[in-house]
Amino acid sequence: MNWTVERIIIIAVWTFSLIGLLIIPKRHRRKAQVAFLFQQFLTWILGLIVVQNGWLEYPVRELKHNYTSLTFEIMGYPAIAVYLNIYYPAAKSLWVRFLYIMAYPAGITFTEILLESYTDVIRYHSWNWYWTFLSIWVTLQLSLVFNRWFFREKKGVQE
Template sequence: MAHKVEKTILISSWVVTLLLLILFVPRERVREAQIPFLFKQVITWFFGLFVVEKGLIEYPYRLFFKKSNKSSFTFEYFVYPALCTLFNLYYPEKRNALIKAIYYFFHTSIITFLEIIAVKYTKLIRYKKWTWYWSFITLWITYYISRVYYRWFYKNQFSNALPSSSNQNA
């Protein structure tokens, strides 16, 4: 059976990512979790299609939408947004800058490392005019943009200026 490893990885990615969301997104924060998920989808839709259409990256084996979209639906539209959701929900907001930088480094390094393995051992992704450090940099930037948007969207939660009881008319 051709591409058995790739198919197994993609299906496992869906299952593991779904389990991570079920286990680590508290029920009372599901609505809050939707914001970074959907925002990351917008970012990855734009950048994912850009790098594929410019011939920087190729996804030789895709499970979904093989004829309509050259990017990886599994990773660009589900796995990365889900991981970004967890990143935002558990971000160490009240910690110092070093801890925050380590948090960014940890999240982007894990994804980059798994991508390097996929490039080397599977047909899920092929770097054409791309390298691992571009993945690391773009992941870091998109996580940062997503964090800025998340903070903006929930600015009242991050601001001490307005008590929560004064926002009754909203």
């Protein structure tokens, strides 16, 4: 195996994501599973659309004939969405919820900008950082709405 920086990053994301999923408290596991699967569904479809349209590419990836990033779409991002969903401060003020929901896409977007600038993990073509931020923000919002609906939570009330 060729141990490039890109391969190390991919392995690290899988490792940290798996550990993050394994340490989820038992009381949150059902909500975590729903959030994880829902986010995989969304990002897999959107990732295929983005790559097939040539807006971005993943030069270093896990599978030769799958041009999307399994690391991001199947493991990393869904694992992050799990934590957003299980620790979302639904009972807090609008300002706290706003900051919470903005912090996730901001952190992911900043990381992606660094990866795009300094590695071959991702390359933008007609894509830009603000599309990443917007798509992540929207999909995380959808994840919160779906999870609330799935568990029939009332607004502002969380388990």
